[in-house]
Amino acid sequence: MVLVSSGVYRESVTIRKPRIVLRGTNRSKVLVDGEFRRANGITVTGAASVVENLTVRNHLANGLLFTGVTDEALQGAGAGGADYDPLDTVKFPALRGFRASYVTAHNNALYGIYAFDARDGVIEHSYGSGHADSGIYVGQCKPCNTVVRNNLSEHNAVGIEVTNASEDLYFLGNTIRRNRVGMTVLSNNLEALGPQHDAVFIGNTIRDNNDNQSPEQADGGFGIGVGISGGRNNRFERNRVEGNHSGAFVLRDEQGYPVLGNRIQENAVAGDQVGLVMLAARTGGNCYLDNGQTPTSPDPLPRAMTTCSAPDSAVRTLGQLQGPGAIPPGISFRDVPPPPAQPNLRRAAHAPARPALRLPGKVDVTAYRLPEPRR
Template identity: 30%
Template sequence: MCSSPVDPEERSACSREVEHRVSTVREQTRRNYVRTAAVASLVGIGASTARGQNELNSDETIRVPRDQPTVQDAVDEADGGDLVLVDPGTYDEAVEVSTPELTIRGTDRNEVVLDGEFQRDHGVRIEADGVALENLTARHYTGNAFYWRYVYGFRGSYLTAYNNGDYGAYAYRSSNGRFEHSYASGHPDAGFYLGYHNPFDAVVTDVIAEHNALGYSGTSAGGNLTIRDSVWRHNVAGIVPNTLGEEDPPQRSCHIVGNEVSENHNSDAPTRAYTAEMFGAGILLWGGQENLVENNEVRDHEHFGIAATANVVEPSGNVVRNNDVSGSGTADLALGEPADEGNRFADNEFETSLPSGIEDDSSEGDPRVGGVFEARARLVDDGEFASGDWREQPEPDDQPTMPDPGIRPRPAERGTSWNGPR
């Protein structure tokens, strides 16, 4: 979530910059596939063996530090379609990427570490289409760990982001992308963030977010956007699609499915005033519309398990079904007042709700839901909310590294995933 309804680095930019790249990047991708196939033929890679098809051509790979001393030097040297392969070490640098269709990959997720030393702004900032980041750790940046801006085609796989001053994995006004097999902790905004685009055409899957203000935040984001099969725990709040400003389009059309969401009321996690208001909610549709929330396990929250409430716009058209929700201090299921039409709660396992007959009639919300958030807002206004220091959050355990990091890159897009253990 952003502290203001536009990106602070480019307040006058317009999201239409994303769309005009679509046809260009598709043609670039087609040409890249043709180029790859031609190279494979020239070096005698036969179609008969899968291993041969996946081996790298050394001319397309730049090794760090063997070929170039820093990640930035390798990125500057690379052409579109190349792989920057980074050997174990701590790299005290901030990387800027402007070449499309690169893959930057560590050989060991836990041993290839980008370190901001609490003074650099972003670990990797990308302003080019089709760039993938894989098998890396980024820590101690004053801004974001991994940051895509105004791109068509992005992917973050087997990433670890911890104790950075803003977001972990962050895609802003972008589309056609994926976050997967990744971990984020210790951020005073969101561990994983997708913002300001619809349709986003994106997937967040098989990730873990803990000790953040928000596990997931999606401001004015939706449209073929799925958050699934992930763990959201020990944040200030768990999964929060949201609308923030009257000048922005409402958040709509997000699918939240198959997640484990627990104990998101962590007063020791770092937070800011605007995220502190959401304290104690597992899945919170904060001014969200037309979202589908299903088949999630949501348990042990101070206030709400799953709630939809007004923020800038009234919740409408949201469907909450087949979830298992328990242990909520205020209500397992909740719909705030005012609420617009079309919200529906059905076939959930739960004990408490506001209003009390929420599955029989959700045509109106309950004012007590808004009262909880209003009370939090008063604490925020008085500066009395608890917050930990992002610099001092727990360091994570080692995370599963990418299987076989020496194989060829795959396209950076929504539909292309590396399969492997969490």
């Protein structure tokens, strides 16, 4: 274990050795500061390594990066390579084992906590704000064998982003609020391992993602709770989704990947928004069922989308995004106010080191119930 005392560390850190635990003694006072000059704060390529109880801020690319990409020239703007070219997954096999716990990432140009070409991991009790892409990102893994749980992501272009990340992947008990877009679940050709499929989203709060005082989103999205673009066979249950002005769930095709087989069922979708906006031309086995008395677009939805068992059929009338016609401009990632102090790891100076071995362990989705409504 490397135990770090309070201070501002104006440097980049790379962990190449396996089973290293990098821990701050005080989450809000151990600061890895990029000074808006360096690309990444902490880069982890050592298997089963851990970063916990510290803050990464003010970098020109990413705050904390877990990746199997060992070529440093490819670890900047996109870990998949220059201009986000798809990565050679044979040359760079996935990092096996990682964990981020009690990490604060803020005011980094792209991603806060970024797991790319990495599997067998956990991101938990962490925080992301002020990112021009997303606070937390999981990309290009199959099977991911990863859990993202009990995190807070706010004031980003996107709260949590999932791209070409599939199988044994769980998002549980997170709060995603006051971003421009809450969550995106994507398939695309910019990374390998498309299409995205078979992730589970349970017990999350996805609220008020209409923040115009956050960095502008690259694709211009605004006011969306969950955008599923070309994702397949994902499961959304027991999530509370409210106050997203353009729509709670938005489904569309993406880069030749049709959106297929997504099951959105038994969520608490508040009536202050459109529950589902269907922008794909075919129903594709997607279904929307028992989510509260909330309007949809189109309204009513095709019957095939309300039974979760009907065959694929054409969508005769496409939906329309709600909300303002003009998307409000964003602000620079540098200008988002820094967050307040976040909870510390208990007994940080004395707790034993726990490398990221045999993660994520047994995943009990029944432990994540529907979140309470806003007070």
